[in-house]
Amino acid sequence: MQRSSIGLASAALFFILASLLFAEESSNVFWRYANDRYNQPALIDPLIVPSGVDPYDWFAETQGFDAWEVHKNNEVAFLTEKSVTGEIPILCLHKLSREEDYALTPDRFRYLLDYLRENNWYLVSDHQYLERDFSRVPTGMKPIVMGSDDASHGNFVFQTKGDLITGPVKRFFGSPRLDRDSMVAILEKHAEREEGRINFTFYVSFDAIPFRQLDDYENPGAPYRGVPIIAEKIRYLDNNFLLGIHTRSHIYAHDMNPNEFAQEVRAGWELLNEYAGGQAETVRTLAFPFGIRPLTPELRRAVTDVSVGGVSLIGAFDFDNKLAPPPGAELDLFDVSRFNVDNRNWERLLRTLDKADAVVARRDIIWETDIKKLPKSRYSLGASSSDEVWVLIRGDREHLASDEQPVPSG
Ligand SMILES: [Zn+2]
The missing domain is CATH 3.20.20.370 (Glycoside hydrolase/deacetylase)
Incomplete structure (x- = not known):
């Protein structure tokens, strides 16, 4: 009785440690695409999506959007705020x-x-x-x-x-x-x-x-x-x-x-x-x-x-x-x-x-990939200079993560 409890407890502990260690690889992670301190394009500020939630819904909430729409164009998603206040002429x-x-x-x-x-x-x-x-x-x-x-x-x-x-x-x-x-x-x-x-x-x-x-x-x-x-x-x-x-x-x-x-x-x-x-x-x-x-x-x-x-x-x-x-x-x-x-x-x-109390657009451009890599450029994703660009690594899908440094995609 005693022995099997200890066995269960250590199994649980192992599971928790393992989840922590592999969290990043098995979860969905948003990386901000920006320039690093050497002014080189880089993926920074990772946001790990809790398991079991829709990554876009979770991300929209972290951005403080009241309501939102996701429009996907192949692997590029446009997450746009759907304003509930303001006017459109x-x-x-x-x-x-x-x-x-x-x-x-x-x-x-x-x-x-x-x-x-x-x-x-x-x-x-x-x-x-x-x-x-x-x-x-x-x-x-x-x-x-x-x-x-x-x-x-x-x-x-x-x-x-x-x-x-x-x-x-x-x-x-x-x-x-x-x-x-x-x-x-x-x-x-x-x-x-x-x-x-x-x-x-x-x-x-x-x-x-x-x-x-x-x-x-x-x-x-x-x-x-x-x-x-x-x-x-x-x-x-x-x-x-x-x-x-x-x-x-x-x-x-x-x-x-x-x-x-x-x-x-x-x-x-x-x-x-x-x-x-x-x-x-x-x-x-x-x-x-x-x-x-x-x-x-x-x-x-x-x-x-x-x-x-x-x-x-x-x-x-x-x-x-x-x-x-x-x-x-x-x-x-x-x-x-x-x-x-x-x-x-x-x-x-x-x-x-x-x-006019005009609606001011807010959107995030999100590039979905299975491995950590840099997009060709923000403009190749349809982003303008005022949009934030993110790379979403879908760890919950077919898992191909590698430990290599990010490389620009072809
Ligand atoms: Zn008329």
Whole structure:
């Protein structure tokens, strides 16, 4: 009796010692990727994850995140805080012109884009906002969403010979030339691309010629089907920006019954697909013409039930001059606030952006490996200079740890 107790006790003691000795090798360990005192890249400050817990959840808690999302891209994970407080501006533009209402001058649009960049705002797409995916926003930047309704004057203009609306487009070896004062040209010059695309959505309606150009083509009348230059522009936007639905006829939802409105949404979507020459790749959102007050349960159901080519909407936008909630808040994805941008409210827009309780992005870039080694570089992992980079050695998986010094990976 006595002997076997001692035997058990020593076995237990051995087990504890062994666990301590091998803790690092059998557990998940986060290493900070930073420069050492000789200014050489190194793995420092190991954090050993207690066994039996999810390493990302544990790590997010040690970072003090309220809520979080993990987006994995092969062996690289983007651990992003999902803020529960703060505001996201979702800006709604219309025309580019000198008119006071629902129009902004091209110079002010240039100024706005430069101002946003200089003040650490980062353009996320309406999709990313609705999917609460801010994984591409570098630490310290403030997410903002932008788009333009109506496909109206100044949105996307090619240079023409003669009249701007009806005249033939000037081409250079077949390629049209952009009017430098149009929204598309200004965005291409003053906004950053993300994976080849500028995060700006054009919500197109078909109550007038989309983008207000015919390129010498005879005006077919509403809903303006089969105009070659419209197809050229829709395809361009689907590849380089994002497209959204603004219905076929641009009618206020409460001026008809919910099913009729859903039919308007579907018809607008089908026209976009027809022009895209198949399912338009980026169409997943709707901007309610004139906004929506209130979104009734019947209308909500009718809109969420719309499906074209097996695809449904992921959300819809109001036009109520408010800033939108943060990604960690409860929100109705089909009644999201947008802020009006025009010449009349220009000063108010800048004041609102200056004093907004903006969400400030926080993320950690985590590279998962099975053995202790250095990544090629922080940039190879998609990290910006403000992001913290960590290497997570998955000791709980296939164990290949070695005692060698860390070596840069091929
Ligand atoms: Zn509109």
